[in-house]
Amino acid sequence: MTLKKLSQFGLIAFAILAGSNAYGQKVVKGYPIAERLNGYKKISLKTDTSLLSLAERRCLVHLIKAAKKADDIFWKQTFMDKESALKNIKNDTIRRFMEINYGPWDRLNDEKPFLSGYGEKPKGAKFYPANFDVNMVDEHTKVRVLSPYTVLQEMPKFDKQHPPAPPKPPKKGEEPDMLMMIERMPMKNGREIGVMDYGFAYRKDLQELMNHMNLAADAIEAEDKFFARFLKERSAALTSGEYIMSDIKWMGLKSHLDIVIGPIENYEDKLLGVKTSYEAYVLVRDMEWGKKLDKFIALLPELQANIPVEAAYKPVLANDTGVNKFDEHGNLMSNTGEMINEPNFPPMQKPDASMSQLAVFDAVYYGGDCNSGSKTIAVNLPNDETLQKYFGTRRSQLKNTMKAKFDEMVMPISKILVDPTQQANIKFDAFFSNVMFHEVAHGLGVKNLVSDQSKTVREALGATYSAIEECKADVLGLYMVTQLFQKGELTGSLDDYYVTFVASVFRSVRFGAASAHGKANMITFNTLLNSGCIVSGNKGYTINVSAMKLVIEKLAAELLHLQGDGDIAGVNKMLADRGVIKPSLASDLAKLSKAKIPFDIVFDQGIETLGLLDYDDSVKKTEKVDKKTK
Numbered sequence: 001m002t003l004k005k006l007s008q009f010g011l012i013a014f015a016i017l018a019g020s021n022a023y024g025q026k027v028v029k030g031y032p033i034a035e036r037l038n039g040y041k042k043i044s045l046k047t048d049t050s051l052l053s054l055a056e057r058r059c060l061v062h063l064i065k066a067a068k069k070a071d072d073i074f075w076k077q078t079f080m081d082k083e084s085a086l087k088n089i090k091n092d093t094i095r096r097f098m099e100i101n102y103g104p105w106d107r108l109n110d111e112k113p114f115l116s117g118y119g120e121k122p123k124g125a126k127f128y129p130a131n132f133d134v135n136m137v138d139e140h141t142k143v144r145v146l147s148p149y150t151v152l153q154e155m156p157k158f159d160k161q162h163p164p165a166p167p168k169p170p171k172k173g174e175e176p177d178m179l180m181m182i183e184r185m186p187m188k189n190g191r192e193i194g195v196m197d198y199g200f201a202y203r204k205d206l207q208e209l210m211n212h213m214n215l216a217a218d219a220i221e222a223e224d225k226f227f228a229r230f231l232k233e234r235s236a237a238l239t240s241g242e243y244i245m246s247d248i249k250w251m252g253l254k255s256h257l258d259i260v261i262g263p264i265e266n267y268e269d270k271l272l273g274v275k276t277s278y279e280a281y282v283l284v285r286d287m288e289w290g291k292k293l294d295k296f297i298a299l300l301p302e303l304q305a306n307i308p309v310e311a312a313y314k315p316v317l318a319n320d321t322g323v324n325k326f327d328e329h330g331n332l333m334s335n336t337g338e339m340i341n342e343p344n345f346p347p348m349q350k351p352d353a354s355m356s357q358l359a360v361f362d363a364v365y366y367g368g369d370c371n372s373g374s375k376t377i378a379v380n381l382p383n384d385e386t387l388q389k390y391f392g393t394r395r396s397q398l399k400n401t402m403k404a405k406f407d408e409m410v411m412p413i414s415k416i417l418v419d420p421t422q423q424a425n426i427k428f429d430a431f432f433s434n435v436m437f438h439e440v441a442h443g444l445g446v447k448n449l450v451s452d453q454s455k456t457v458r459e460a461l462g463a464t465y466s467a468i469e470e471c472k473a474d475v476l477g478l479y480m481v482t483q484l485f486q487k488g489e490l491t492g493s494l495d496d497y498y499v500t501f502v503a504s505v506f507r508s509v510r511f512g513a514a515s516a517h518g519k520a521n522m523i524t525f526n527t528l529l530n531s532g533c534i535v536s537g538n539k540g541y542t543i544n545v546s547a548m549k550l551v552i553e554k555l556a557a558e559l560l561h562l563q564g565d566g567d568i569a570g571v572n573k574m575l576a577d578r579g580v581i582k583p584s585l586a587s588d589l590a591k592l593s594k595a596k597i598p599f600d601i602v603f604d605q606g607i608e609t610l611g612l613l614d615y616d617d618s619v620k621k622t623e624k625v626d627k628k629t630k
């Protein structure tokens with residue numbers, strides 16, 4: 001084999017990670033980039049740092065640096081290496097718009113390309129080779145191909161007469177040849193597919209990311225050993241690909257600081273809906289607000305019991321009903337006394353307390369997937385269905401960004417689209433509760449098909465899963481709010497929750513059909529409109545709350561059935577009929593753009609924004625600073 005050949009293969013392998021360098025910088029003719037950019041309102045992500053100890057401030061600096069590396073990895077997963085993508089772009093507007101979109105496709109405008117020469121965004125982003133068809137691999141290969149944590153690349157065809165020699169083992173201190181680390185698997189067309197674990201594919205970024213996670217752990221060790229242990233375990237999980245134990249530890253945390261980091265959501269994989277993208281949230285817990293929510297945890301079993309479907313569609317959730325029991329060896333026992341021991345499920349460790357949490361945070365840094373497209377204001381994790389079944393989930397409300405979206409969008413949108421007689425019903429507390437119960441609703445309903453427990457709803461619905469799940473969470477969340485209101489657990493007027501909900505639907509349909517949240521809100525909007533419980537008039541929409549209550553209950557049941565039955569034909573029909581923007585809505589949305597109401601927020605964020613430069617070891621560190629803040 002010639003040296004040329006080897007380097008050729010090396011390049012191909014590299015292309016998986018970096019993408020091609022040959023890209024255009026010319027704006028698609030007539031694409032209103034400046035106008036689109038103005039649609040984003042910039043918000044500073046801050047928190048009251050005076051509430052943080054010295055150790056917490058130091059820890060926070062490293063958490064933010066780790067989160068930045070997660071952001072770098074996301075660039076590679078969705079488009080190409082960030083530096084290469086931006087280095088030749090001199091125009092600030094184009095550059096900033098690229099940054100917001102993580103590439104040349106406008107995420108909040110159905111992924112339309114805004115730079116010429118790219119065409120449609122590949123459905124499989126950089127997770128799969130171009131034109132990949134999963135039916136080209138056999139059942140055995142499929143297991144690795146469909147892993148949420150592998151990257152695929154079609155391998156170069158070898159000349160059978162002159163196969164290349166195996167690459168030489170690396171010299172001391174050198175990287176092994178990439179080809180040695182790529183698992184080659186056969187395809188039915190005679191070609192081969194190369195499969196790489198994330199831990200290997202992104203190893204350089206991960207090394208730095210892990211370094212900062214470990215430094216963050218060292219900084220906080222003396223004050224909060226549980227958080228420090230979690231940070232170390234999570235960091236190790238990112239290369240081993242074994243996330244479960246660190247997920248369990250994370251669920252039990254009640255620390256002041258927090259981080260969500262790793263390959264988590266599958267929104268970016270629009271081909272098969274399985275690949276996870278890197279993201280990171282750095283969070284500071286709001287202890288005061290959190291306390292207010294504790295009472296709702298106790299109500300979760302009752303809420304699950306009351307969702308509007310037959311018993312088979314609402315199985316008892318172990319943790320939410322408090323039936324988790326552990327034997328003396330730390331094994332998880334079911335409420336009927338047998339040990340729950342599933343394949344690939346590690347021995348349980350006893351949690352310190354109930355693991356379901358409703359928590360409130362200030363978000364101080366967003367990186368990767370959660371910072372792309374519409375910004376997340378609440379998050380329900382972990383996504384692992386088995387973990388959810390046994391431990392419940394943590395629903396985290398990101399109060400500072402939620403407030404920003406409410407002030408900058410929900411309020412001004414309602415001024416234009418909601419009839420003046422109902423505008424007084426638009427309230428932040430109602431918005432907060434609706435968003436919170438959206439997250440609670442993610443945890444309810446079924447995870448596996450009613451007729452076939454071995455198959456998850458996610459598997460059955462594939463790429464349509466996310467939109468249906470988001471829609472379910474919206475409407476089931478509002479259904480629960482109604483129940484709680486009737487029980488006297490929520491204050492204000494019920495109209496506040498419904499009118500604020502509708503105002504928020506207008507906000508979210510603007511995310512477009514390429515976004516699961518955008519589609520979900522189109523389904524809700526069209527259902528409400530078709531059933532006459534929202535009516536468009538001269539001065540905006542009027543909401544008939546009592547009619548809407550019934551429609552929301554019916555829609556929740558419809559979605560829960562589609563999920564429990566894994567009814568992909570029904571889902572496709574729903575998306576085709578109701579997951580679209582019709583002309584009347586389009587003209588309403590145009591009014592919002594004309595009034596220059598932002599369609600989303602972007603962040604001014606980081607160590608400097610938080611005023612923590614003095615705690616960054618890599619910038620400066622003086623005795624004086626330490627004394628001042630002790």
Ligand SMILES: [Zn+2]
Pocket residue numbers: 438439442470473
């Ligand atoms: Zn959601």
